Every structure is written in C-alpha cells, then in structure tokens.
Amino acid sequence: MVDEAEVVLGEGTAAVLDVLGFKAARRTHGVEKLVSAVRRLRQHMEMDEGVRQIFGGTSTTTAAFSDSVILTKAAGQLDADGTRETLSQTVEHTAAAAAQLVTDAISGDVPLPFRGCIAAGPLLVFGDIFVGDAIDAAAEFAEQALAAVVWLAPSALKALSASRRRSILMLVEWEVPLRGGRIETLVVNPFWQSALLTPTQENAEAEFAELTTKLLAPFDGVDALDVAQKRQNTASFLRHAAAVSRDKWKDLEDHTWRRTAREGSDH
DSSP, X not given: OOOGGGOOOEXXXXXXXXXXXHHXXXXXXXXXXXXXXXXXXXXXXXXXXXXXXXXXXXXXXXXXXXXXXXXXXXXXXXXXXXXXXXXXXXXXXXXXXHHHHHHHHTSSSSOOOEEEXXXXXXXXXXXXXXXXXHHHHHHHHTTOBSSSXXXXXXXXXXXXXXXXXXXXXXXXXXXXXXXXXXXXXXXXXXXXXXXXXXXXXXXXXXXXHHHHHHHHGGGTTOOOHHHHHHHHHHHHHHHHHHHHHHHHHGGGTTOHHHHHHHHHHTO
16 A cells, blocks of 8 residues: 655656667667667666766666666755755756766667657656656657757756856757757767766777767668658767867866766776
8 A cells, every 4th residue: 555655746857768760770680689788778777886976876766668768866865975966966967877878778789879858847756656747748858859869858957057057068058959840958968978087088089989980870771861860960969069078078187076987987
C-alpha cells in the first residue's frame, strides 16, 4: 500500500532522450547487435567517477525502455559538503549525465545518436512512476529537435542561474531547429569532458574530431531527405560546440573543476 506522505511533488529536473534512427540501426546491424548495444548502454548509465567528483558525489536517477531514457534529479539533495542542491544545480547535473550518455552511446560497435530535452519544475519519482510538469515537458519536447542534440526547455533555461548560463562549459548557446520552427537555448555539449579532462589542447582537438566522426556515423549511408537534414544540423551544432570548447579551453586550465575532475578520473 502506498504511503500518501511519500507521494509529494517536489522541485527537480527531468530529461527524456530517444535514439535517432533506431529502426535504421536495427536494419543495418541486426536485432542481436542492437539489443547488445542497448544493454551495454544501460549498464553504463551512471555518471563516471570524474563527474561524480565534480558534483559532490550525488547521482542522477535513470530509467530506460526500448530506445528511450529518462534522467531525473530532485532538488534539495545533500551533497558531500552537506549543502542542499538548488534547482539550478540539478539542471547542470542532469546535463552532465545526458552528456555522458550521449558519448557512451556512440562508443560501441552500434553507435546510437541520442536527442532529447531537459525540463525543470514540479517532479515526483516514485519507483517507476514519473509525475509532474518537468517530466511532461521533457517528454513532449524530446522528439522535436531536427538534430542529435539535447536541449534545455524554457523551464530549465529559466531555472539555471544567469551567471552559470554564461560560464558553464557543458552547455552552449545554439539555435535549435525544431519541427515547428527554431528556438535559441542552451544545448548539452558532448565535448565538455574532453575539454575538462584532456591535459593538452592538441589531445582535446583529437578527441573532438573522433567524437564528431562517431556522432555523425549513424547518419551515413541512409538515403533520405529528413536524415540528411538531421545530419547537416547535427554537424553544424558539433562545429559550433567544438569552437566554443576550443575558446574556453585555456580559461579552464587552472579551474578548480578541472583539477578535481582530473584527480577523480585517475582513480
């Protein structure tokens, strides 16, 4: 029996992501390889130790079904310093988890390009039940982008503090092409960990190029106008994200986050 005292809407952040070209991947690679790829991805859906170190040891709740993934994080959790996380921080943490998922998903034999949306607001996660405006908005907007990107809905953009919008590396400003038009917002940067953890700019550039090739590979060989459009849009975003990461790379050289992340990745 459900304890009604436990079923209370709080504030938090939710991301809903799905794989672009899931049916095409099944035809190209076969059911067995596709299932193995999805199973492998589910085993790696927790953030790595370097990211945990950055965010004070807190984690993001994950759930998956078929080619879709849900990431949620409640505001008010205590971090390693005993400080309660703000809604703005949960947006950052969810974006970091989404970036980790995006890069993990393209690293196997069957690359899976994700797109999705992050929203903030009232949220309740009760077992496998997800309720609230945050999950509703993320689910509604998840399949709207015409590119393999994970973007912030207006609610998440509003929740993120103004100072963090300008300085944070894991999110970059971009005008996202949607089915109903375009929206200028922040988009998860798949290169942020490379910029944060790589010791030299030359090595970071090599990782940017490798990630770009992997992210675009699933679109190749598919002769369809909508796929070509999504590939073109995705390539445009990746060029922009790499340029932003390149510009900010030197600024991060002595950043506390960078030192902390490197130390965490060495363990």
